[in-house]
Amino acid sequence: MASVDQLINAFTTLLVTIDPPGLAPVFLGLTAGMSRPQRQQVAVRGTIIAFVILAAFALFGASVLGVLGISIGAFRIAGGLLLFWISFEMVFEKRQERKEKTSAAAITTDHIQNISVFPLAIPLIAGPGAISATILLSGTLATTVEQLQLLIVIAGNLLLLLAALLIADRLDRFLGVTGRAILTRLLGVVLAALAVQFVVDGVHLAFAGHVNG
Template identity: 75%
Template sequence: MASAEALINAFTTILVTVDPPGLAPLFLGLTQGMSRAQRRQVAVRGSMIAFAILALFAVFGAGVLGLLGISMGAFRIAGGVMLFYIAFEMIFEKRQERKEKTTDNAITKDHIHNLAVFPLALPLIAGPGAISATILLAGAMPGAVERGQLIGVIAVCLGLVFAALVIADRLDRLLGMTGRAILTRLLGVLLAALSVQFVVDGVKSAFA
């Protein structure tokens, strides 16, 4: 069974990488012109698909790495560097800009009914950062009970994402541009520290 510290670390890492407050304004842009019921349908479907993707990587991610001959230490280092890059983008407001470009492309190329799959579930919710973080966390939780706990943590995080999407209009008004900028930077600093810890653990594991 995973320790409380490990579960809190997993919760923080996944929640920061999926970034519910940052998704709210993008979701409003994606679903412009939809009724509240239609928005809720898109939010439900998108959250469920993203949960399925992350749960799949939590269960089979480490096995896939083993088949490819990639050690968990090496993946921790690579994943930590990748998460640090995302943290850098968050601190200097580059990530939101990139996500907005993804959103604009999707509106022009994809039919409105597919928005829950692309770009909402993938890559806005279950993006490369969240997938990498999930595999890293799963590698530190090898037991079946621990993996089950990790999937539970993912479910809680995706539940918070769903809640943020449902109240996206109110959340966007409440935070405002300044509030979103402050929150994103704070989360970015937190993710930067977590990503450095992943690299440190990876180096220790690789040279053990």
Template identity: 60%
Template sequence: MPSFDTLFNAFVTILVTIDPPGLAPLFLAVTRGMNRDERQQVSVRASVIGFLVMALFAVAGASILSVFGITLPAFRVAGGFLLFFIAFEMVFERRQDRKEKIGDVAITKDMIHNIAAFPLAIPLIAGPGAISATVLLSGHFEGFAAQAALVGIIAICLVLTFLVFVLAERIDRILGQTGRSILTRLLGVILAALAVQFVADGVRALMAA
């Protein structure tokens, strides 16, 4: 069984790479137009999917990537491009334009499921950074008991993420439409920078390999 320091370091590493506080405004941005129940469904599904993905990589991440011949740097590049596409839509309000066209149409279950899976669960929760950290940490958690402990740490982090999503709804009521629009654009710029950093780190690692 890993020591307390190892467990605590793993918890801090995974929590920081997921960054629940940083995901709160992004959650508000991608769930604009949804009511409380719909956001609740999205937050639950996104957290569960994110947990399952990260738990899978905690147990068999290195093996999965090697089977397909995928390296972690390549995964970071791919995830960075996905994040940049999301950021582009946020900055230029392409996402909002689409939602305005269906503003009078009820949000379907398929839409809720899609948003929960992408972009919330992947790549915002279980993104390149979180998955990379999980795979790297798994090297220090060998054996069934140790792997179970790592999966438990991931579960705790995802419960905290879910709680942040639940509280994010209250923030939405305070911001109002103008505040949400400004926040969405600002976050889009920040997300674009993060996406470029993901790609740059991945390319640098690929070139060094």
């Protein structure tokens, strides 16, 4: 059974990585010209697909690492560095620009067909950062009960994301340009701190494994 602190850490890590407020305006760009029911269908389908992807990595990601001969400690260091880079992009607004470029390319090439799969589910929701964070968290929540709790945490985050997508037009008007910028930077700083903690934990695990080996 995971502690309350572990669950809060897991929830916060995934929340700032998935970044619902940052995805909401991008989702509006992806679904431009669609009716509200069509937009809702895209949001629900994309969220479900993203949950399946993240759940698969939560349950089997550590096993895949074991087959590849990669230790959890090493992956925590690498994943922490990746999350830190994402936080750097969030603080300096690079991540939002990249998301908007991805959405623009999808509108041009796919003509809004299957956008719930690409780029909404992959890579905007279940992107490298979210997948890395999920595998990192699954390493700390290893028992069956803890993995079930992690799946609930993932589902909770994606339900919040779905809510943000369904009210994206109102959320975008409410936050405005300044509000989005402040919130994204704040979430970026929080993610940076969590990323550093991942690296520190990974170094401890790596050295412990080296000493025991």
